[in-house]
Amino acid sequence: xxxYNTDPADYLTSTYSxxxxxxxxxxxxESGAAHDHIYYSQTNxxxxxxxxxxVQAFDDVFGENIFEAAAKAxxxxxxxxxNWCTWWYIEDFAHFNIEFAA
Numbered sequence: 224x225x226x227y228n229t230d231p232a233d234y235l236t237s238t239y240s241x242x243x244x245x246x247x248x249x250x251x252x253e254s255g256a257a258h259d260h261i262y263y264s265q266t267n268x269x270x271x272x273x274x275x276x277x278v279q280a281f282d283d284v285f286g287e288n289i290f291e292a293a294a295k296a297x298x299x300x301x302x303x304x305x306n307w308c309t310w311w312y313i314e315d316f317a318h319f320n321i322e323f324a325a
Contacts (some may be wrong), residue, residue: 228252231273235316241324247317252310263302269313270305277312284315 229232238259239247246256260266270277281289289311295303 231269231276231312232316234273235313236320239317241320244317244320247314248321252313257310260309263306266306266309267302271307273312277308280312280315281308321324 228237239257242320243256243258244253250256252260255261260269278289281287281292285292290304293307296307298304298307
């Protein structure tokens with residue numbers, strides 16, 4: 224998977240239908256609802272491409288460093304931290320889009 228969009232919102236909008244976003248918002252990424260972001264290779268690539276956006280979005284929402292939050296949540300390896308951060312971002316994106324689509 225090679226990500227071409229410079230904006231993660233554009234990428235996610237082109238990747239997930241509104242029904243898929245509803246499933247992600249309801250069940251979370253861990254359930255497999257984020258069909259293109261199930262495996263570490265997928266979530267880590269997304270994180271590497273959009274790290275600045277993800278870090279800033281988390282700080283905007285929580286006023287906290289996302290890496291510290293991931294560590295507090297029990298994520299120990301860099302692979303797990305990137306996965307946790309990516310899933311948070313996708314779930315937040317799904318909730319935001321569902322809320323404003325209504």
